[in-house]
Amino acid sequence: MEFVDSLAGGHAGTAMRPVRPGPAGGQGVATVTRPVTPSAAADPRTVGVRHYEGGQLVWRVQCGDLISRERAVTVFVEDNQVVVVSPPGETARLTSGQLGQLRAALNEAAKMAER
Template sequence: MNSISAPRAQIHRRSFAPAGAATRPAMPAADPRAAQLRRYEGGQLVWRVQCGDLINRDRCLTVLVQDGQVVLVGPPGETARLTAGQLGQLQAALTEAAKLAER
């Protein structure tokens, strides 16, 4: 084993922003329930809230902001049934989306 140690090379880490980051709006103060649901899909910020339908199949509600308006998309041709926890998540997502739409 060699007792002479070479100086360690300094590693410079660069921060790489994801594609489209420059066009992303600043995030409002997030409710933790909404933050778990929020993601960018195709450059569009969306919230997805899990729910069920009337025969207990897994479905989701999608919340997004488009042209300064909040858009709520339900399961196609389905009814969305939410638990109290899922309703809280939807409320948090709608609140956050409304704040973003006001900008």
């Protein structure tokens, strides 16, 4: 949740893996996921949008909210599923260029999730 909380606070965060409880109340064990690598034919609209945070490939598309505050929509792949994190308040106002970036990010993430 630190990752999502850092997004809500507007700060770049480190992706945290879910932790499963250990046996008999012991320490948890981090969920293991395979490394995520970008597609060789990555969409040029995601250049500058795609980066790594804590070893996790993340797309962060800048947008605004209904009262024109700067926000971001974040996309990443976790356990072969695409995760979309909306800005606080669940409202994202995107220009046509930002919408193109989000579309490209979702397309790349979907291809990676299928592997």
